[in-house]
Amino acid sequence: MRYTILLQLTLPLLLIVLSSLPGHAHKVRIFAWEESGIINTEVKFSGGRPAKNAQISVTSIRDMKELLTGITDSNGMFSFPIPDTAKKNHYNLEISVNSGDGHKNSWLLNAADYLKITENTHQQQPAPSSPPSSPTSLQAAQQAPPEQQKSTLVVVDQEQLSQIIESALDKKLGPIKRSLAEQQEKKPSLQDIFGGIGYILGLAGIAAYFKSQKKR
Numbered sequence: 001m002r003y004t005i006l007l008q009l010t011l012p013l014l015l016i017v018l019s020s021l022p023g024h025a026h027k028v029r030i031f032a033w034e035e036s037g038i039i040n041t042e043v044k045f046s047g048g049r050p051a052k053n054a055q056i057s058v059t060s061i062r063d064m065k066e067l068l069t070g071i072t073d074s075n076g077m078f079s080f081p082i083p084d085t086a087k088k089n090h091y092n093l094e095i096s097v098n099s100g101d102g103h104k105n106s107w108l109l110n111a112a113d114y115l116k117i118t119e120n121t122h123q124q125q126p127a128p129s130s131p132p133s134s135p136t137s138l139q140a141a142q143q144a145p146p147e148q149q150k151s152t153l154v155v156v157d158q159e160q161l162s163q164i165i166e167s168a169l170d171k172k173l174g175p176i177k178r179s180l181a182e183q184q185e186k187k188p189s190l191q192d193i194f195g196g197i198g199y200i201l202g203l204a205g206i207a208a209y210f211k212s213q214k215k216r
Helices: 002-025 084-089 109-122 137-143 146-185 192-214
Strands: 029-036 037-047 053-059 066-072 077-081 093-100 103-109
Touching: 029 084, 029 093, 029 103, 029 192, 037 093, 037 103, 066 077, 077 137
Parallel strands: none
Antiparallel strands: 029 037, 037 077, 053 066, 053 093, 093 103
């Protein structure tokens, strides 16, 4: 009787564990980050193998409108410029992947994450040049008194230096953004959590069964 009860308790738990293992073994992972106005998307399977030729879809969360589609390359990468409509309307983007065989996943990229550098760069761009009749900033600096020439040229140099630094920082931050996105994606899913619980309970049931057998 006791053996039958333990068997009835253990088998469902083992089924839970076994059902969770295949999904975990073939789970497709996706993460995305912005770099210099380009959104990079990387898709891998749980073992780290790149998911090549996987279908990518970029959708606006606000109205669920599909903005673009694409396919990952041999390295599991798919990159695309930030859509103009997304920049204009500050869309939060859902980047979905379908690697085939029912393996799907998605990544949420908030507008604040991909518009920071783009907007800052836009704000730092110099104003349109004046008509030929109007002197340029450099000409104005040359025509100004010596005391004003020095301060004006310093301002121009600072603006150029700021743009150079911004561009260099953007290139250096790209790998860091990728690493942070990958770490964020590695959070355990509900399937992983329930699979772990089922695995522990299944082992506990098996241990209880063998313990009861020894007492006989």
